[in-house]
Amino acid sequence: RDALARIAHVLPAARREALRDSGLRVGPSCTTAKVPPARLQAVREAVGTQQRLQFAYEDAQGRRSERVVWPFALGYFDEVPMLAAWCEGREDFRHFRLDRIRHARALEEHYLVPRATLLRRWQKAQGIAPDWLDCS
Structure with missing residues (x-):
């Protein structure tokens, strides 16, 4: 978070806004999971192109469901x-x-809803400060 804030600080306002509205979020740390590269690529592309995504999902208890989602952040x-x-x-x-x-x-x-709008709505629903990338 600190590194992103420092990078954002030196960017022009338009680029800073594009960074804030990107579909990438980074949590506490990153380890490698067993996710096939083709699946990761398909999800990444759907986020980037703002396309609806259909998939089968298996939860922690092994229950399966079919989903159609609007992917906006990875x-x-x-x-x-x-x-x-x-x-x-x-x-x-x-x-x-x-x-x-x-x-x-x-x-x-x-x-139908721009990714940046979904991101802001999600941040509000999750209680995430909208200025997480604000370096002022």
Whole structure:
């Protein structure tokens, strides 16, 4: 967080805003999880192109579900990369471990809300300060 704030401090305002609104979030530390590179790439591309993403998901108890989501952020945490997304089925923000996602595929349709707007709504819902990248 400190490093990002220092980088943001020297960027022009437009680039600083683009950094703040990017779909990448970094947690406390980063370790490698067993996520196939093709799955990580598919999720990363869906975040970047703001496309709806369909996948099968298996939760910690082994229950399986089919999801269609609006992926807007990919975060790296202690255990595994995580996807933050708006879930169409739950009509709410959800977090998905990438190692539990199966058969991910981007749908042709783009989601209707800009990624930056979803990020701000998610931050508010999670109680994350909107100025996490503010270096003033």
